[in-house]
Amino acid sequence: DAGITQSPRHKVTETGTPVTLRCHQTENHRYMYWYRQDPGHGLRLIHYSYGVKDTDKGEVSDGYSVSRSKTEDFLLTLESATSSQTSVYFCAISVRLSSEPLNTGELFFGEGSRLTVL
Amino acid sequence: AQSVTQLGSHVSVSEGALVLLRCNYSSSVPPYLFWYVQYPNQGLQLLLKYTSAATLVKGINGFEAEFKKSETSFHLTKPSAHMSDAAEYFCAVSDRHYQLIWGAGTKLIIKP
16 A cells, blocks of 8 residues: 545536645655546546656646645646546556666556546 | 557456457567556556566466567466456556556456
């Protein structure tokens, strides 16, 4: 258990409203990620963070913003939700031995946040 | 750009039969390759990973995968399927920017 919790786990909202999803980790890992999962698309990276206030875009970042003011929290915000953002959102952290290259790290995932935009 | 292709969005096998889930990748550099499993209503968890050591990689729950550079493949196998193996399986490759590129997933169905 990598100590990741996502909140809320389920949310239904209306088009045009802002939504914030929270990812909280208890183990002080540097790298955190937000993915969305949709049938037939696997996982697609939205944004990631490599430290406090250090974030970067993934392949599907349009319509999303993120913030990381503390090591343990990584927030994903939909400024104005649209129906195309109905999805399951997963937070993940990267865990690796210091002797391993960066891109061999194992990802530990939260249990997901199911968002429905009506 | 790197890509990952998983053949078959659904694979159905009988309990006790061989499980074979196919994954092919395109990569211009020696890759690091991963298989993850997702049980219903859960997040993904690592099954196994290849990081340029042995080409045959053993993972959890009796699964293994063989890295074949000449075929750019990393197929996942298990000799005898259990009902508890029913899940969705994802293949992924890491790129030079330390991001994972994911396949679309294969749902494994186990018939009694």
